[in-house]
Amino acid sequence: MTAAAGLAVENLSVEFRTRSGIVKALDRVSFAVAPGETVALVGESGSGKSVTAYAIMRLLDDAGRITGGRALLGDVDLLAATPAELRRLRGRRIAMVFQNPRSALNPIRSVGHQIADVLVEHEKLSRRAAAAKAVELLRAVGITDPARRASAYPFEMSGGMCQRVMIAIALAARPAVLIADEPTTGLDVTTQAVIMDLIGELSSSIGMATVFITHDLALAAERARRIVVMHAGHVVESAPVAALFAAPRHPYTAELVAATPASVSVLDDLASIPGSLPDLRRADLPACRYLDRCRRTQPECARNVSMVAPGAIHAFACRNPLP
Amino acid sequence: MSAALRHARYVVSENPVTGFAFGLALLLLLASTIGPSLVPYDPFASNTAAALQPPSMRHWFGTDQLGRDIFSRVIVATRLDCGIALASVLLVFVMGGLAGVAAGFFGGWMDRVVGRVADTIMAFPLFVLAMGIVAALGNNVQNIVIATAIVNFPLYARVARAEASIRREAGFVEAGRLSGNGEWRLLVFHVLPNVFPILVVQMSLTMGYAILNAAGLSFIGLGVRPPTAEWGIMVAEGASFIVSGEWWMAFFPGAALMLAVFCFNLLGDGLRDIVDPRRRT
Amino acid sequence: MRSALLDVAELSKRFPIKAGGGSFSRLRRRFAGGPEKLPHVHAVDDVSFTIGEGETVGLVGESGCGKSTLVRVLARLLDPSDGSVRLGGRDLSLMPARRFARDPDRAKVQMVFQDAGESINPRFTAFAAIADPLRRIKGLGGVALTAKVERTAAECGLPEALLSRFPHQLSGGQRARVGIARAVALEPQLLILDEPTAALDVSVQVVILQLLQRLKSELGMSYLFVSHDLSVVRLLCDRVIVMYLGRIVEVGPAREVFERPLHPYTQALVAAVPRLGQPPTQDRLQGEPRSPIDPDPKVCRFYGRCPQGTERCTVEMPLLRKSGAAREVACHLIAEVQT
Numbered sequence A: 001m002t003a004a005a006g007l008a009v010e011n012l013s014v015e016f017r018t019r020s021g022i023v024k025a026l027d028r029v030s031f032a033v034a035p036g037e038t039v040a041l042v043g044e045s046g047s048g049k050s051v052t053a054y055a056i057m058r059l060l061d062d063a064g065r066i067t068g069g070r071a072l073l074g075d076v077d078l079l080a081a082t083p084a085e086l087r088r089l090r091g092r093r094i095a096m097v098f099q100n101p102r103s104a105l106n107p108i109r110s111v112g113h114q115i116a117d118v119l120v121e122h123e124k125l126s127r128r129a130a131a132a133k134a135v136e137l138l139r140a141v142g143i144t145d146p147a148r149r150a151s152a153y154p155f156e157m158s159g160g161m162c163q164r165v166m167i168a169i170a171l172a173a174r175p176a177v178l179i180a181d182e183p184t185t186g187l188d189v190t191t192q193a194v195i196m197d198l199i200g201e202l203s204s205s206i207g208m209a210t211v212f213i214t215h216d217l218a219l220a221a222e223r224a225r226r227i228v229v230m231h232a233g234h235v236v237e238s239a240p241v242a243a244l245f246a247a248p249r250h251p252y253t254a255e256l257v258a259a260t261p262a263s264v265s266v267l268d269d270l271a272s273i274p275g276s277l278p279d280l281r282r283a284d285l286p287a288c289r290y291l292d293r294c295r296r297t298q299p300e301c302a303r304n305v306s307m308v309a310p311g312a313i314h315a316f317a318c319r320n321p322l323p
Numbered sequence B: 001m002s003a004a005l006r007h008a009r010y011v012v013s014e015n016p017v018t019g020f021a022f023g024l025a026l027l028l029l030l031a032s033t034i035g036p037s038l039v040p041y042d043p044f045a046s047n048t049a050a051a052l053q054p055p056s057m058r059h060w061f062g063t064d065q066l067g068r069d070i071f072s073r074v075i076v077a078t079r080l081d082c083g084i085a086l087a088s089v090l091l092v093f094v095m096g097g098l099a100g101v102a103a104g105f106f107g108g109w110m111d112r113v114v115g116r117v118a119d120t121i122m123a124f125p126l127f128v129l130a131m132g133i134v135a136a137l138g139n140n141v142q143n144i145v146i147a148t149a150i151v152n153f154p155l156y157a158r159v160a161r162a163e164a165s166i167r168r169e170a171g172f173v174e175a176g177r178l179s180g181n182g183e184w185r186l187l188v189f190h191v192l193p194n195v196f197p198i199l200v201v202q203m204s205l206t207m208g209y210a211i212l213n214a215a216g217l218s219f220i221g222l223g224v225r226p227p228t229a230e231w232g233i234m235v236a237e238g239a240s241f242i243v244s245g246e247w248w249m250a251f252f253p254g255a256a257l258m259l260a261v262f263c264f265n266l267l268g269d270g271l272r273d274i275v276d277p278r279r280r281t
Numbered sequence C: 001m002r003s004a005l006l007d008v009a010e011l012s013k014r015f016p017i018k019a020g021g022g023s024f025s026r027l028r029r030r031f032a033g034g035p036e037k038l039p040h041v042h043a044v045d046d047v048s049f050t051i052g053e054g055e056t057v058g059l060v061g062e063s064g065c066g067k068s069t070l071v072r073v074l075a076r077l078l079d080p081s082d083g084s085v086r087l088g089g090r091d092l093s094l095m096p097a098r099r100f101a102r103d104p105d106r107a108k109v110q111m112v113f114q115d116a117g118e119s120i121n122p123r124f125t126a127f128a129a130i131a132d133p134l135r136r137i138k139g140l141g142g143v144a145l146t147a148k149v150e151r152t153a154a155e156c157g158l159p160e161a162l163l164s165r166f167p168h169q170l171s172g173g174q175r176a177r178v179g180i181a182r183a184v185a186l187e188p189q190l191l192i193l194d195e196p197t198a199a200l201d202v203s204v205q206v207v208i209l210q211l212l213q214r215l216k217s218e219l220g221m222s223y224l225f226v227s228h229d230l231s232v233v234r235l236l237c238d239r240v241i242v243m244y245l246g247r248i249v250e251v252g253p254a255r256e257v258f259e260r261p262l263h264p265y266t267q268a269l270v271a272a273v274p275r276l277g278q279p280p281t282q283d284r285l286q287g288e289p290r291s292p293i294d295p296d297p298k299v300c301r302f303y304g305r306c307p308q309g310t311e312r313c314t315v316e317m318p319l320l321r322k323s324g325a326a327r328e329v330a331c332h333l334i335a336e337v338q339t
Helices: A049-056 A083-089 A111-123 A127-140 A159-171 A189-206 A217-223 A241-246 A251-259 B002-014 B016-033 B070-106 B108-122 B126-137 B141-168 B171-178 B183-219 B231-242 B248-275 C023-032 C067-074 C104-108 C126-136 C142-155 C160-164 C172-184 C202-219 C230-236 C254-259 C264-272 C332-338
Strands: A007-018 A021-033 A038-042 A064-073 A094-097 A177-181 A209-214 A226-231 A234-240 C004-016 C040-052 C056-060 C082-087 C109-112 C190-194 C222-226 C239-244 C247-253
Touching: A007 A049, A021 A038, A021 A049, A021 A064, A021 A209, A038 A049, A038 A217, A049 A064, A049 A177, A049 A209, A094 A159, A111 A127, A111 A159, A127 A159, A159 A189, A177 A189, A189 A209, A189 A217, A189 C264, A209 A217, A217 A226, A217 A241, A226 A241, A226 A251, A234 A241, A234 A251, A251 C202, B016 B070, B016 B248, B070 B108, B070 B141, B070 B183, B070 B231, B070 B248, B108 B126, B108 B141, B126 B141, B126 B183, B141 B171, B141 B183, B171 B183, B171 C109, B171 C172, B183 B231, B183 B248, B231 B248, C004 C067, C004 C222, C040 C067, C040 C082, C040 C222, C040 C247, C056 C067, C056 C230, C067 C190, C067 C222, C104 C109, C109 C172, C126 C142, C126 C160, C126 C172, C142 C160, C142 C172, C172 C202, C202 C222, C202 C230, C222 C230, C230 C254, C239 C254, C239 C264, C247 C254, C247 C264, C254 C264
Parallel strands: A021 A234, A038 A209, A038 A226, A094 A177, A177 A209, C056 C222, C056 C239, C109 C190, C190 C222
Antiparallel strands: A007 A021, A007 A064, A226 A234, C004 C040, C004 C082, C239 C247
């Protein structure tokens, strides 16, 4: 069952209750991914990109609360779904690949079992049929000698192989949407290339809408069709890759590009981004959270800035964008 | 320092049970230190005329078979019992802690020797071992302390060894070598300060057991002898009177024992929360 | 031509694998075959290179290639199994690592670690962390110590107020600065940097890289910069050494190696690096590296995974040979083309 469905996130807002106050982690985050499209969610630590993924999947921990917005998977709002509905959807229609593959897999179950679990739950296969299909899936993700490897445990496999297993688990039920949260962090660059190739091939063969979360702008540019740039819980710019680099409109985007080593040819051309993230617990956060670091501020920026709408082609949240 | 106090206050306010335990510990401390000077009666003064009196306004906890005031004896015993527990816990902290840290950090033969010693001790039922040690060395308070320390040695050595062995590979130990620290300096000045707080928590958790151990040994007649006021002995003496209806002789020392152990266990939990918030129960 | 500060010759490091079984099987093995019969991991194998004064040399390779082991031998935290490490004429490998901590030359080779959070003692303040080497090696104390620590911290962009903080109270970038300050306080001749910016955000990375560049020229140090991020190595390093499974496969000026890689492994590595404005390339390095345990000394380590390969690759280990003015490559196919 692979009726293509996209993901449309509208005005997602998330708060965290902590000892020292309420952290307004996400504020009216919006973006959309069409079936078969890969969109990269890019940002530094603290930008809220992982929180976005966990909020959509309803995997936030107890201190987090979704305070507004919708996450439409086709026409189902994930944020309003009941636990029973979520159980049906997760794995079947929307799946996630996590950052640290070895710790995301169950250490005391063989990898074959873990893949089979998804098939038994969502495709209603018998244990035997699921085990056989699991071997096929291991082959599809490029693991050699899959029949033998199916009974291996995560600790016996390298980081790259564990990540392949996680991809197999995520794609076992052929979901419509895949969220990959920093899937190659910690992997060698050669392994990274192979894993990203794999995700790309599989997602285009199933026609999945893929959200690819990363802090590596160059990797995002290489693998995604559109890039959504986040800063301090806001989407600051959303654009097709070429347009983003050729003509970034939001000052933060331009700074981020200038700080990426792959974008310059000499060290002196690298520029750091001034200032640091604002404290998201402040009650008096300006409307534009980039205000204190921005070189192009205007008086209105503290009071009002329009957020990026989901359907836009090239949108930015800035009152004084770059020309 | 103020950050640590603020954190401590936060933990206590988050978990009122910890606050209660701290209050109780304070009470025990007061009873041990100034208690004996404030008790209404001489704990050793026998008054056979007033023997076996139930609790009343004159004798809050009643009197025992020799007419001694049980309340006074319970308070005075606090100093002895807590003193024994503290002494044995400190002794095992030094012995077990240092041996374990050296074993974990250096590995090799040190690790094997400490491991074998710990294994040998653990091969015995611990209370029986304590009994044997006191019986062999002699029936006095020092030997209760030594026996309790020996019996707890494997636990401390194991905790210290695990913590030291984790840190042995840590980046800051390598950095310490680059900075010109020899192996023993690394152990004492770099690794030990990290292991210390965890051992302190272990100490408070073992205090409860140490008190029970001392009381248990005295209960069976080893270690402390009459007419010393000690909770275990008092429970032992009172046990034979329960059948004839004089319940207060065993009850009050037993309750004090229970309260002290309870207090130290809760204190241990609270201390652990203060020292390492990740391990909150 | 710059004079060589560091001269590494035929360096090898092997680790015995602790076999299973208890004391009895250990005893049996000892009497039967002796420790030489144990299997060994060949972490570093016959590595030779030099680092000139004031030079920044990059060291790249995938995980398991031996770069971490190599730098730990160079920093004298480990003893080599074979070979020599000469710093300014003196062979440092002659003194056992355990004793080197108290050697007067300890200050000449220092290291900045990957995870600054892990490499600073959680119970030490930033001040104590920076002061420790100054106390132990330079014997500073009192007012002189405080002045030196504050000066070094200021040079590394650490405000004085942060010196009384503990590592968990500092940001990632601040911790990285403490790690750097601690290492440069001794004014070493050679500074080994083991992925110093791997855990940092890209904007913080820029600042730290620029700091490292400035410190290098101010203090006249040489750098050995280990990194998996080839984009950074391309920007920062004069020369680059590429390692694979314990052996050096290619050496050359950084820019040239990235633009025109010679060794098949380097080619695959460079092809895998994401670049702006270019689609991902097609040729991919598949599979996993071979086992580093007792590898066949006559077979090229890359054979099997290499997209090319001839008969010669299975009977003769390719040695590192000059290829052009400033480049070296260990591959039979390249050497043949050049001649």
